[in-house]
Amino acid sequence: MLNIILEASQNFCIHQIREPHVVLDYTNKMRTVIAYVDITMISGKKHRVYVGATLDFAQRVTTTLLEEDDSDEETLIDMVLELTNLIVGSAKVIAQNMPECSYTMATPCFEKIDTFDIKHNEAKTIKVGNDEMIIAIKEI
Template structure:
């Protein structure tokens, strides 16, 4: 599942933001805008996909979509939600042809803070000062 999200995120970086994002091996310890979308598999297992990005990355999205060079906090939070929706939505389409298709919920904004949430898998993408964290956590739900 994280592989499809990583592919979608790299496609978003290249095709929307015109930046090459490469995987890095470290979890950044910077202030990030954290959004999430819950994912449901056909076997009723549930996961939470976290999309967290530093302000520079989110401002790049705001500049692209809103043509704003300096956005306020509320606008950046909205752009974090939109980024999560576009990436995870695209990942859902990518996963349709795989052995693990899934359904997604609506994006939720979590907080602006260092990404120190529990996760099962994580990928970090970087391009210059722009950093994007992709993480998956299986949710503990009764089946």
């Protein structure tokens, strides 16, 4: 499941941010804006997908999508919620081609602005320049 969400995340970087990115196998203990969305697989299994963006990554996305260079905390939170919706929604479209991976999704929720210390089953980090976004998933 993480691979499908990671593919959608990379598509976002390619088509929206339009800057080179790398995928890393670690999660930093950096201060991040963290949102999550619950998904229910067609099999009935439930997962929680977390998106944790550093403040600079969130600002990069806000600048790209809203043309706003110095956003307040509330705007950055809203942007990470929207980013979570865009990525997991895009992954849902990709998963439709694989019936065993199809899922429904809930509305994204704000978790916190803090160190990404959430327990998860799998995670990857996408790095654009010095800015990072963590994608993590856990079964619930």
